[in-house]
Amino acid sequence: MLSPVRSFFGGVHPGGRKTATDTCPIEVLPAPARLTLPMSMHTGQACTPLVKPGDRVLLGQRIGEASGEESAHVHSPVSGAVAAVEPRLHPDGTQVLSVIIDNDFKDTPSGEIRPCADPDRLTAPEFTQLVRNAGIVGLGGSARPTHLKLASSLGKTDTVILNGAECEPYITSDHRLLLERPEEVLGGARLLREFFGVPSVIIGIGADKHDAIELLRSRLPIRHSEADVITLHTRYPQGGERQLVQTVTGRQVPPGQSPSSVGCAVFNISTAAAIYRAVVSGFPLIRRIVTVSGPGMNTPKVLDVALGTPFSALAEAAGGFAGTPGKVLMGGPMMGLVQSDLSVPVVKGTNALLALTEPRARMPSEPVCIRCGKCVAVCPMHLAPLYLYAYEQKDNLAELQKLNIADCIECGCCSYICPGRLPLVPSIRAGKQKLAEASTAGREGN
C-alpha cells in the first residue's frame, strides 16, 4: 500500500552521503582499556560521582547520581577499577568532571541489572522510574533526560511519534538499528503506547530508508497495530522535533514550548530501543551506536560502542583517517561539533564521528548578501536569517527580538544554502547570546 510522503515547511537537500555505511552491519567494538565517563552527558545538572579513585566498579553499576530532576544517572559500561575522578575534556569543548575507569575485561555484571518480571503490568510512575534509573536521555542528539519528557507529557499526549528520520548526511546509526534490531524499536514503541495509553504509536522513517520501512511494516499485524510506520520526506531537518510534529500532525509547536503543548511526544527510535532494553532486560544506557564515516575516514563503519570510549579508538576501528582530515565532527555535518582533541569520549548524545575533508579556504573573507531570499525560503522556523544577520552585525538587539531570534533551532539550513556564504548560524548564535546577556544585565540593574 502506498502512503503519502509527508513533509514540513522549508528545509534543504544536503544529499544523503549515506552509501558508505548504510549497508554496513553494526560491529560491536570491544570496550577499551581505559574509559572516560563525564558526569554530564545530558542537559541540566551534572551528576554527583558515587565512586572515588581505587573503587572497584561493576558493569552497569551506577557511578554518577543524578542531581535534581533535570539530570540523568551515569553507569559504568565495564567492570574494573576507578583510576581517577577529575575534570576532563568533553566533546562540547568544556572541562567536565569525569570518572576514569580502568577496564578489567571481565565484564562482571552489577546486581543492579535486574530484568523486569512483567513489563506489561508496570504503572506509569514505575515505568518512569525505570527509565530514570537507566539514565536514558534523548539519543537523537538532544540528550535531554527522557524521564522528564515522560513525566511532563503523560496525560496530555494523544500522539506518540518515534523519530526515524535521520536526516543528517552520512549518519546511518538509526537506519542500521532499524534493520538489525527492529524488535527493540517495536518493543519500545509498544511500551510507550502502553505508557501513554494511545491506540498506536507513529514511527516516522525517512523515505531513503525504504528497506527499514518495509521490514518494520512486515513485522506489524495488519489490523489493530500497536504502531503505524509512515514515510517521511528525505529533507533536512525532517528529524527536528518541531518539524516532525508538523509533518505528522500538521500542528505547530508554539514558540518556547515543547511538543507536549500540542499533545505530542517525540522520541528518537534509538531512545525507544534503549527504553526497551532498560525495561525488559534491566540494562542501563551504557552503549550506543555511532556512525564513523565521512570522506576522511578510511573504512567507514557503524559501531556499537561503550560510552566513555575515546574518539581515537573509533577512528582507529574505522581504518584511521585518509590523510589529514579537514575537520573532525561529533554529529552530522549540519549541526555537528568540531573536535580538536580525539581523546574525548563517546557520550550519550554521540550519534556519529565524521571526518570531513572540506578545505578551509572556501569561505570568502568578505561575505556579501545578495538578498536572494533563499535563507527565508529554507528556514523551517519561518525566520528571516538575512535580517537576523544584519541586525546582529549592528548590535540592534530590539530588532533581533522583534524578529524572534530565539525561535532559531540552529539547524543550519540558511548557512548551507546561502550563495554569499554568509556565516548566518554563528551570527544568530552570537545574537542570541547578546540578547541573553542584555536581559541578565537588565535584571541585575533593577
Add this chain to the structure above:
Amino acid sequence: MEPDRNFLSSPHIRAPEDTRSVMLDVIIALLPALAFSVYYFGWRSLTLTVFTVLCCLFFEWLYRRLLKKSLTLRDLSAVVTGILLALCLPVTAPYWVAAVGAAFAILVVKQLYGGLGKNFLNPALAARAFLFSWPSVMTTWAVPMSRSSILGASADAVTGATPMTFLHAGTLPKGVELYQMLMGQRGGSLGETSALLLLLGGAYLVVRRVIPLRIPVAFLGTAALLTLLFPRGNSPLEWMLYSLMGGGMLLGAIFMATDPATSPVTAAGQWIYGALCGALTVFFRYFGAYPEGVAYAILISNASVWIIERGTFPRRFGTKRRSWKKAGAPK
C-alpha cells in the same frame, strides 16, 4: 577570531551554488537571446554588449580600487549588469551612450549604495532610465536584418516603428504576426525581441533555482489579466499576447524584476511585488507619454521593496494569525 568562529560553527557543508555560479547561470540564460540578437541585428549587437560589459567591469574595478575596497570582479555581477544594460539598448546606440550608462549603473546606482546586494534599484534599468536623457538615441530603432555596422554611429540606422508604437496608439501591430513576436522578428531593443528565447532562459533560471517563479508569474499574470480586461482593438486575446511579448515585458519580468538585490525576499512579498510590476507596466503603457513602461514600473516597484517585505514576513512558527492588538499595544 572572527573567521575562526565561523570555521568552528555548524553547518560544515555548503550547497555548491555560490554568488559567482548564480551570476554565471544568469549569463548563460541570457546567451540565447543575445545570440539571436547577433543573428537578427548583426555583429554590432555583440560588440555593443561586450563593450558595455567591459565598461561595467572597468568602472567597478576603478571604484573599488580608488576607495581601497576588495576587488569584486570575480563575482561576475558587473558582467550581468553589463549584458542586461546592453540588451535594453537599441542596437544603433552609440558606444559612448553605453559607456555613460555603464558608469551610471555601476558607480551611482550600485557602488555608491555599498555595492552588490545593497543597491535598491536595478542598476541596468536605472541606467536605461537615465539614458532617456537622450531620447532620440534611445528610440532610434534599426530596421531588422539591416545588420548595423560594428563601428558606424547611428547614421545608417533607420527609425523603424516597433510593435510598441502600434500598441501605444491603441492598435494591434501591423506587419508583425504573433508567431513573429514569439520568434523575435520585430523591432526593439537589442535583447528584448525573441519571446521564445527569453522564456527559455527564464525556464533555465527557474530550474536552476536562481530566480523564484513567483515574480515573473505575478508580473506577467497581472499584465495578462489587465490587458485582457481592458483590451484595445477588437481581439482581447491578441491584444493581450502582443502586449506580453511586446517591448521589454519578458526581458523585464524574467531578468530585471527578479534581480535578487532589488526584489523582496519573502514569498508573499514576491507575489505582491510581481503584481505591482505588472500593474504599473500596463498603467504606464496605457497612460504614459512613452510607448514603453516596463523600466519605470520595475524601478518604482524596486523602491517599494522594503515596505512590501516588512509587511510580509512569514508568520511566526507556532502562532496563529498575527495578533495586531498584542503586537502594537503601547506599553
